[in-house]
Amino acid sequence: MGIVITVTSGKGGVGKSTTLANLAVGMADEGKRVVAIDFDIGLRNLDMLLGLENRIVYNVIDVMEEKCNLSQALINDKHSKNLYFLPASQTNDKNILDKEKVKELLEVLKKEFDVILLDSPAGIEGGFEHAIAYADRALIVSTPDVSSVRDADRVIGIIDAKSEKAQKGEEVDKHVIINRLKPELVERGDMLNTDDVLNILALPLIGVVPDCDKVISSTNMGEPIIRDDKAESGEAYRRISKRILGEEVDYLDLSVKKGFFKRIFS
Amino acid sequence: MSLFSGLFGKKETSASIARDRLKLVLAHERASNALPYMDEMKSEIMEVIKKYTQVKDIHINSQSNQNIDVLEMEIILK
Numbered sequence: 029m030g031i032v033i034t035v036t037s038g039k040g041g042v043g044k045s046t047t048l049a050n051l052a053v054g055m056a057d058e059g060k061r062v063v064a065i066d067f068d069i070g071l072r073n074l075d076m077l078l079g080l081e082n083r084i085v086y087n088v089i090d091v092m093e094e095k096c097n098l099s100q101a102l103i104n105d106k107h108s109k110n111l112y113f114l115p116a117s118q119t120n121d122k123n124i125l126d127k128e129k130v131k132e133l134l135e136v137l138k139k140e141f142d143v144i145l146l147d148s149p150a151g152i153e154g155g156f157e158h159a160i161a162y163a164d165r166a167l168i169v170s171t172p173d174v175s176s177v178r179d180a181d182r183v184i185g186i187i188d189a190k191s192e193k194a195q196k197g198e199e200v201d202k203h204v205i206i207n208r209l210k211p212e213l214v215e216r217g218d219m220l221n222t223d224d225v226l227n228i229l230a231l232p233l234i235g236v237v238p239d240c241d242k243v244i245s246s247t248n249m250g251e252p253i254i255r256d257d258k259a260e261s262g263e264a265y266r267r268i269s270k271r272i273l274g275e276e277v278d279y280l281d282l283s284v285k286k287g288f289f290k291r292i293f294s
Numbered sequence: 295m296s297l298f299s300g301l302f303g304k305k306e307t308s309a310s311i312a313r314d315r316l317k318l319v320l321a322h323e324r325a326s327n328a329l330p331y332m333d334e335m336k337s338e339i340m341e342v343i344k345k346y347t348q349v350k351d352i353h354i355n356s357q358s359n360q361n362i363d364v365l366e367m368e369i370i371l372k
Contacts, residue, residue, distance in 0.1 A: 174315060174316050181324070217308065217309045228313070
């Protein structure tokens with residue numbers, strides 16, 4: 029039986045879909061059968077990050093409205109036979125998601141896949157609630173800046189209130205991913221550090237992804253950075269993928285490397 | 295942190311200002327958003343009380359000490 033993991037953030041533009049795309053590839057590479065679902069109805073995104081935009085025929089709403097079979101809508105990744113993708117619909121109707129149908133779809137997918145990754149829309153509107161309602165786990169992505177952390181805090185409260193698990197008295201397993209950390213700025217005292225963010229959000233960490241220019245070119249090409257062996261951010265995503273699957277992995281050393289003299293006189 | 299700022303006490307950095315601002319704003323927001331079920335619960339309690347007596351309003355306050363959360367309810371009768 030697969031588990032449902034929702035990737036969410038509160039604030040938009042913090043790298044939520046990029047994170048999801050990378051973790052989807054990462055867990056598929058670890059041998060898990062993974063399906064990534066774009067739940068950001070109306071604003072399709074994940075397809076381009078995975079480089080699968082040209083293969084879309086049907087979308088997640090078509091499946092739920094039984095306009096097609098699940099197998100017709102699922103798109104297999106270019107590189108991994110373990111990874112499938114279910115695109116968002118581009119309808120303008122924000123209220124098109126039906127809670128019961130979401131549940132039905134997830135139940136079917138749980139039988140076929142080990143991991144079901146849901147890309148939640150930013151904000152706290154309807155689509156977000158659907159993405160969180162049936163989550164077993166939630167990964168909250170935040171960059172180390174005040175507005176992102178503030179919105180993440182808000183979203184954490186809503187996960188606790190709105191998820192089916194929480195309503196049954198169980199708890200959704202929640203972890204923080206800190207994205208786009210710039211070690212030089214942290215060192216200088218010009219960016220919140222990992223401990224600051226974790227103290228404020230009062231949740232455990234599952235990974236820190238350093239800010240990395242290579243992510244932009246990898247996004248341009250529709251090849252998640254995790255497939256780049258040399259990128260530090262790719263390595264961070266590989267480690268997070270393993271941690272999600274229960275493996276204990278060391279954290280990347282993100283301290284700024286500098287010489288003795290520079291350390292004293294800086 | 296360099297040797298000099300280390301010697302002469304903690305310099306206020308923009309990150310520490312960010313941390314303090316966040317803590318302040320979140321302390322405030324958490325208090326007001328802590329119970330998203332509040333409105334619904336209030337109206338349901340109201341319905342129950344109406345079965346027995348006439349009620350004008352209900353005030354529910356939440357308080358948390360270090361390890362207990364308390365809901366305080368005041369029922370104002372007509």
